Amino acid sequence: MAYAGKRGDKKDDETAGNPYANLDRTTVLQEARIFNETPVNVRKCSAVASKILYMLNQGEVLSVREATTFFFAITKLFQSQDVNLRRLVFLCIKELCKVAEDVIIVTSSLMKDMTGKEEGYRAAAIRALCLIVDPQMLQSMERYMKQAIVDKSPAVASAALVSSLHIATRSGAGLDIVKRWGNEIQEAATNENPMVQYHALGLLYQIRRGDRLAVNKLIAKFTAGRHLKSPLAVCLLVQMVSKTIQEEALQGTVTASLFDFLESCLRHKNEMVVYESAQALVNLRHSTGRDLGPAISVLQLFCSSSKPTIRYTAVRTLSQVAMTHPAAVTACNMDLENLITDSNRSIATLAITTLLKTGNENNVDRLMKQISSFMNDISDEFKVVVVSAVRALCFKFPKKHTLMMSYLATMLREEGGYEFKKALIDTLIIIVEDNQDAKESGLTHLCEFIEDCEHVNLAVRILALLGREGPKTKQPAKYIRYIYNRVILENAAVRSAAVTAMAKFGAYCPDLKSNIMVLLKRCMMDQDDEVRDRATYYFYILDSQQSGLYNNFILSHLQVSIVSLERALQTYISNTTHQEPFDMRSVPISAEPLTVEDKKLLRDEIQGARAEVGREEARAAKTGATGAAPTTAAVSAADMYVEQLQKIPQIAALGPLFKSSLPTQLTETETEYVVKCIKHTFEKDIVLQFDCINTLNDQILEKVYVQVESPDSAFVVDGTIHCPSLPHNQPGTTYTRVRIPPDEVAATAAFTSVLKFVVKDCDPATGEVESEEGYDDEYVLEDVEVTLADHMQKTIVPNFAAAWDEFGNDSEHQGTYGMNQYKNVQDAVDNLVRFFGMQPLDKSEKVPGDKNTHLLLLSGVFRGGFSVLVKCKLVLSDSGVAMMLQVRSESPEVNEAIIQSM
Incomplete structure (x- = not known):
């Protein structure tokens, strides 16, 4: 018997796996013929329908013809009375109706199931039917939808409410129809079933969200009484209240009763509601200046919960609060310290990183000891998170750099993967570069690490840092030994980096130059070409005795944009005359590193530039135009602007782009027309790029441009490029070219700017122009300043x-x-x-x-x-x-x- 059991287990293991792993679309299409057989084979039809659903959910794209074939084949199964098969039929209809043609043919069958007595069919039929019908047909089934919303069956009522929500978000006409069902939806909001109540409240908010007064009335109704018994519905109400408070805070008028409701939810019997309200209060702290005490107290209690999910959510939220308000989280430090030994490593990691954010200079030593014992029990992924927190602590307490660097150096000597070691090296490099007092000790720790470093990339980075920072220390000679050891013991890539680092010592420190030249001369006999070439190059530069050459060709690196350099060289090579030598000054230098705020500000601009380039490429593809293959390399914001501007012949003729500024808002973000300006500087011109958004849904703007004038300066406005059309909420761009005065003395100017356009009224729902006749209008913008x-x-x-x-x-x-x-x-x-x-x-x-x-x-x-x-x-x-x-x-x-x- 035992032997037979083992054989059976082995057989089960062999047959285990995904039976749909290798489906072929053509094969499944042929198998779908079984749907036409009479009587219906329930088992086989269910298997084929499951295959169709699996393919669609795995991202398989069907052609219209294939989807239509599947769709009409699956409708033959309405004759079956098997509940499970009919559910598969409804699911297939929902997926295929997005692609197939003439899907309206199943409307009568779905209406029959929707109004039938079989509870298993009604909810699924409603969901499928509402995906197929358009707003015109929806009016014919309006009576049935109202009945379904207040149906006694929770499954049917929820299906009707969710389907109504999809209809309302799909089109303006659908929203108008759903608004007529307001009485039934409000009745569903008092249903005893938690899920029906939740869906009804969500639908009520959706149909009223465009009317602030109606939303306020809805919130007032449900916050005043005890209408909501569903925890999910209360969580949704908390989110609605939170959003309303944020909107009111922008106007400077916050209703106190809304805050009272959120604080009352902190005493709710359901933990999910308590956490949602605590998180809302924490997030509202930024806009309202409200006290965090009640929310923090609740999260502190959650830290001692017996449920891991509750502990995790509490610690995660406290960690987020500690980034901006560490003092508010200090009261929870004792509870967070207890979580360091939590069996869930995610909770323990969040606890230690939160403690690092809230710690003070007096307890840093104790925290470091706790981390040392904690780090041995977690994976590299969590170790990287802890190292990031230690990095933030180094910036917070720079005087503790000795303790921090000793701890980081200890972790460097322990076992770990590449990502963990890279995080440690990044932290040490940042400390060395930013803290003058920590420079020498940090370089010493890194020198010891490269003696046993297994990762070539990290060794090269450390050698580059030694070459950059080592010559500036009090005793630069002590680092030469570590660098030259790399020349003797490491591979070619590391040896090349070591040669460059030694040359920088020779160029920066005159008393070490003779010794460095001896070492470089030895490297000139290396077996690798790259090492020999570098050693020879640096040797003869140092031997020239010209400090200018040292600075330009050893200490300074080539600070140009690589993408722009490649483009400039291609342009130069394509010019067959070559009458003048290639001028490096024509290549824009690499953009300076951006701050976090600058990166956030540029994110939208880069996405807009990418979208513009994508639209141009799509238009070129339609007309059959050919061009260079798109590059997959990462490009900077400046390079994205270059790609965008090169598509415009008038701007491409101005030459290489020198610099692009950060975007400047010329209007308030809440106005009817939102305009921001980016200044693109060329050698002899400045191009003002105006990104415009029309926030009015009943207008389309045409012939949009910005009239720029500067009466008090020598700058000359030399033409504009109009934006042909500016529909509602679709960004458009117009450009103005300004010639810089020939003499270099004039570098600053101020320009008045006025947005001019032709207004045409349109239908807010469809966006179609109601009349071809428009009228001229203008909108005064803030001045544009050109600075040094x-x-x-x-x-x-x-x-x-x-x-x-x-x-x-x-x-x-x-x-x-x-x-x-x-x-x-x-x-x-x-x-x-x-x-x-x-x-x-x-x-x-x-x-x-x-x-x-x-x-x-x-x-x-x-x-x-x-x-x-x-x-x-x-x-x-x-x-x-x-x-x-x-x-x-x-x-x-x-x-x-x-x-x-x-």
């Missing part, structure tokens, strides 16, 4: 002193200015960095022993490819901040333009 920062790109100069001396005194312009509007040096520095649009360098520092004096060093490239260096000596006095400005560049006109812009 629009002409400047940021660049990094590793050795500012050498670059400054290389220009010489003859290329310098000076000026002295009083900035009495600033009462401290830091505000003046921040505003100067924004004004110049240049890169502040590491050597920018307060003069030792004098907190009222600051030396600001800036580097950048002016439009046209002219390198610029700036020194700003700031002194704080009783009357304000005084500044002495020194500018050096390759062009006297550029110097004069910067001085004049002040």
Whole structure:
């Protein structure tokens, strides 16, 4: 018997698996012929119908002909009375009606099942029928839908309510019809069944959401009494109240009773409702300034719940609150510490990361000890999360860098995968670059790590950091041994990176140059071509004894946009004459790193640019035009703008794009017309891109453009590119070209701007124009300002002193200015960095022993490819901040333009 059991188990294992894994569409189409047989074979028909549903849900795309064939075959099964098969029929109809033709033919059969006595058919028939019928046919079945909404069967009532919700969201005409069922829907909202009540409340909100007064009445009705017994419905009501409070907060009028309702829900007997209200109160803290105490107290109680899901949601929400209001979560620290040993590792990880956000400088040591014992029991995925939290703690308490770096170095020596090690290296590199006091200890830890590093990418990154930061330390010679060991022991990629790092020591530290040249000479005999070429290249540059070459070809890297460089080289090669050598100044430099706020601001712009490029490619495909294959490489925002502007011949003829600004709002976001401006700077022109949105659903704007004028400057407006049409809520773009004055002295200007267009009335529901006759109209926008920062790109100069001396005194312009509007040096520095649009360098520092004096060093490239260096000596006095400005560049006109812009 035992032997027979084993054989049976083995047979079951062999037959286990997905029976639909290798379905063929053509085979299933042939099998569907069984639907035509009489009598109906329920078992076989159910199997074929299941195959059809499986294919559709796996993303299989059927042609219209195939979908129609399946659809009409499946309708033959209405003659079967098997409940399970009929359910499959309804499901197939719902899926196939989206593609098939003439699906309206099954309406009578579905109406029969919808009004029949079989409970198993009615709900499914309603769902299928409401997907097929259009608003005109819906009126004929309106009476049956009203009856279904108040049906005694909860399944039928829920199906009718959900189907009505889909109808209302599908079209304006459908919404108008569903609004006539308001009495029945309100009656369903008092149903004893929790699911019916939930669906009825959701449908009521959907049909009233366009009317704020009606929504307020709906909320007032259900918050005043105890109409809702469904926890799901109460959660939905909490979300509605939360959204209403947010809208009222924007207008400065918040109803106190709504907050009272949310706080009363914190005492609800259902945990789901309690958590939903606590989360709503936490999220509303940003817009209303309301006290977080009640919500935090509830979440604190949830931390000790016996249910893992409750504990997880509580800790997760506390972790989110700790990002912005760590003080409010401090009261929960004891409960969070108890969760560090939780059996659920997700909860434990969230607890420790939340503690790291809320910890103070006094308990950092204890937290680090707890983390050390905790890290051994979690996977690499959770370790990465903890390392990210430790990184944030390093920024919060920079004086604790010794403890943090010692802890991170200990984790580096432990076992772990690439992602975990990469997170540790990223954290150490950020600390080394941002904390001057931690630089030497951090570099030492990294040097010890690369002795046993298994990952080539990490070793190359560390060597690049050593070459960048090592020469600036007090004892740079001690890092040479670690770097040269890589030349002896590692593979070609690491050896190449080590050669580059050593060359930077030789270029930056004169006393080490002779020793570095000896080491480079040894590397010139390496068996790898790349290592030999680099060693030879750097050796002869160092041997030239020219500090300018050191700065340009060793310490500085090529700061150009790779995508733009590739495009410029292709253009140069396609020109067969080659009368002039290729000029690197024609290539835009790489865009400076963006802050988190800048990235958020640019996200919509990049998506808009991608959409525009996609539309152009689609139009080209329709007309049979051919072009270059789209690249799969990641591109920056500037490169996306280049792709967008190259599609416009008038702008493409202006040459390479130098810089694109961040978008500037020219209107309020709540106005009828929303306009924002992006300034694109070329060598001799500025293109103003105006992205416009028409928020009025009863108007279509045509011939849209922005009239730009600047009477007080030498800038000349030289043509506009209109937006042909601007329908409701569809973005459109218009461009204005502005010629920069031939002399470089003029760098700033202010332009008045007026949005002009032709208005045509349209049907709000369909968007169709009611009359071809329109009228001219205009809308005054905010002024557009061109500043010095629009002409400047940021660049990094590793050795500012050498670059400054290389220009010489003859290329310098000076000026002295009083900035009495600033009462401290830091505000003046921040505003100067924004004004110049240049890169502040590491050597920018307060003069030792004098907190009222600051030396600001800036580097950048002016439009046209002219390198610029700036020194700003700031002194704080009783009357304000005084500044002495020194500018050096390759062009006297550029110097004069910067001085004049002040």
